[in-house]
Amino acid sequence: MASIPSTPKSSVKKSSPFNLSSPNVRSISKKTIVTLNEEDVSYIEDEDATYYNETTAYSDDDELDEDLDEDDEDDEEEDENLEVEKIDKKNIIIISDEEELQGDTIESKTKTYIPQPHSKFYQFLIKHxxxxxxxxxxxxxxxxxxxxxxxxxxxxxxxxxxxxxxxxxxxxxxxxxxxxxxxxxxxxxxxxxxxxxxxxxxxxxxxxxxxxxxxxxxxxxxxxxxxxxxxxxxxxxxxxxxxxxxxxxxxxxxxxxxxxxxxxxxxxxxxxxxxxxxxxxxxxxxxxxxxxxxxxxxxxxxxxxxxxxxxxxxxxxxxxxxxxxxxxxxxxxxxxxxxxxxxxxxx
Structure with a gap:
């Protein structure tokens, strides 16, 4: 399973009007998380890039362990460049490799998010x-x-x-x-x-x-x-x-x-x-x-x-x-x- 970034503890720099607020950041483990993996995604036509590429998805109802395994923590430290896109309280967080998590601060450089429904059926509709x-x-x-x-x-x-x-x-x-x-x-x-x-x-x-x-x-x-x-x-x-x-x-x-x-x-x-x-x-x-x-x-x-x-x-x-x-x-x-x-x- 792809590693899950640790929860930032301090306030979020508002470099974009769509950044996560602090309450949302603290509850990150309760939100749907999608990790991007370029290896196994199917071929995507240039004009039809999917809304997001996913390899792992957890719904809001899924319980995530509070404590990460030591291996996951090691993997987390190796991921120096991560991108966290803005998501509202009822949607998902997309993580890719263009954004930096610097200490306790999330630098948001992304554009407006695409809300993702939690239903697997709707995710299938959007993906295709x-x-x-x-x-x-x-x-x-x-x-x-x-x-x-x-x-x-x-x-x-x-x-x-x-x-x-x-x-x-x-x-x-x-x-x-x-x-x-x-x-x-x-x-x-x-x-x-x-x-x-x-x-x-x-x-x-x-x-x-x-x-x-x-x-x-x-x-x-x-x-x-x-x-x-x-x-x-x-x-x-x-x-x-x-x-x-x-x-x-x-x-x-x-x-x-x-x-x-x-x-x-x-x-x-x-x-x-x-x-x-x-x-x-x-x-x-x-x-x-x-x-x-x-x-x-x-x-x-x-x-x-x-x-x-x-x-x-x-x-x-x-x-x-x-x-x-x-x-x-x-x-x-x-x-x-x-x-x-x-x-x-x-x-």
């Missing part, structure tokens, strides 16, 4: 980002539903821009008010990533990318770019997280396993849109010229075109474009790549 990925994937289904209603891409630009402004305003305001930020993070723990606690939400990049695509590209390619962002990206991060450690790394935080998953999801997405939805609904919902790719106007049949779309999904997912958020790069790159492919292969 199930709520966030469910929401991410649902956008694809919602987009297909809008397509069946005959909604044009230009009709969606104004609502997306409105949401963009609201999300930006929310982030800007919470960054100016640490107390408010802490409350928002506490109640939105199921969808906010750790890196978004003190940085702008990835939803902003998502919306900016889609607004650009929806403003320029044809209707069917816009829908396709959403499906690749919603489904191919989710498949890449999910399978990359689980199996990426067994395959070569293509780029920073991007594994071959994730790219293969993205490729397959891209093929399936293409077949769903061009093999079912467009043939079924185009006469009811599409205006003349709104559908850019058809087998009649292309030198590629649906099978070959879907293979190209899968490849484009994979390439768009692992390309790192100036370290921009992939919620922006995936729809923009995939949309313009598919648009160029259709133009090149047009009869």
């Amino acid at each position: 980002e199930i709520p966030r990925k469910t929401f991410h994937s649902s956008i694809g289904f919602f987009t297909l539903w809008l397509y069946t209603l005959g909604t044009s891409t230009h009709q969606l630009i104004a609502p997306m821009f409105t949401i963009l402004v609201l999300v930006f305003a929310n982030d800007f305001i919470r960054f100016q008010n640490p107390s408010l930020n802490r409350k928002i993070v506490k109640y939105m723990w199921f969808i906010i990533r750790e890196k978004e606690v003190n940085e702008y939400n990835g939803v902003l990049w998502y919306l900016i990318g889609l607004i650009i695509v929806f403003s320029i590209l044809p209707k069917d390619i816009c829908v396709m770019s959403v499906l690749l962002l919603s489904w191919a990206d989710t498949a890449a991060s999910t399978f990359g997280r689980q199996f990426g450690k067994y395959t070569p790394q293509i780029s920073k935080g991007k594994s071959l396993a994730g790219s293969i998953a993205s490729f397959i999801a891209g093929i399936i997405s293409c077949y769903i849109l061009y093999g079912y939805f467009i043939p079924t609904f185009t006469e009811k919902v599409d205006l003349p010229g709104e559908i850019f790719w058809t087998e009649e106007t292309s030198s590629l049949n649906l099978f070959v075109f879907s293979l190209f779309c899968g490849f484009i999904a994979s390439v768009s997912e692992f390309i790192n474009l100036f370290d921009l958020d992939d919620n922006f790069t995936i729809p923009v790159l995939s949309g313009f790549f598919i648009y160029g492919l259709v133009n090149i292969t047009r009869i």
